[in-house]
Amino acid sequence: MINHRRIRTVLLALGLISSDQLIKYFIRQSDGFYICNYGIAFGIKISEIFFWTLIAIIFFGMFYFLKNKNNFLIIKNFRYEIILIISGAVSNIIDRITLGCVVDFIDIKIINYPVFNLADSFIFVGTALIFWKILKLKI
Numbered sequence: 001m002i003n004h005r006r007i008r009t010v011l012l013a014l015g016l017i018s019s020d021q022l023i024k025y026f027i028r029q030s031d032g033f034y035i036c037n038y039g040i041a042f043g044i045k046i047s048e049i050f051f052w053t054l055i056a057i058i059f060f061g062m063f064y065f066l067k068n069k070n071n072f073l074i075i076k077n078f079r080y081e082i083i084l085i086i087s088g089a090v091s092n093i094i095d096r097i098t099l100g101c102v103v104d105f106i107d108i109k110i111i112n113y114p115v116f117n118l119a120d121s122f123i124f125v126g127t128a129l130i131f132w133k134i135l136k137l138k139i
Contacts, residue, residue, distance in 0.1 A: 009083060012080075013090075016084070016091070017091045020118040023117075024117065034115075035103075035105075036099070037102045037104045051096075081130045085123050089119070102119075106118070
């Protein structure tokens with residue numbers, strides 16, 4: 001039996017990742033404004049070994065969390081938020097693997113804020129929605 005919910009979830013994630021990657025591609029090809037961020041969030045510089053170690057710890061932490069069936073309700077409550085966060089992270093990791101850096105192109109000049117990209121926005125919005133839901137639902 002086809003699980004339409006899973007198919008929609010995968011398509012949503014692929015759509016988010018593709019939109020970020022396509023925008024970055026067109027900006028790079030059209031000589032639009034972008035910077036190559038070799039650091040992590042907000043341009044913070046760390047060593048490459050530390051970066052990949054951090055990614056591995058996060059990945060295995062998520063795997064450990066997800067293998068526990070009691071966490072299913074948490075995942076169910078935060079499904080779209082988790083899709084946003086994972087899609088943003090995957091898109092930035094694609095940049096890091098293929099380009100050696102993360103392409104940031106959104107520059108809000110009216111406030112002194114670091115340059116960021118659409119994937120960063122996915123991560124931020126997903127995280128903010130999780131915190132909002134936790135406060136609202138008192139989980």
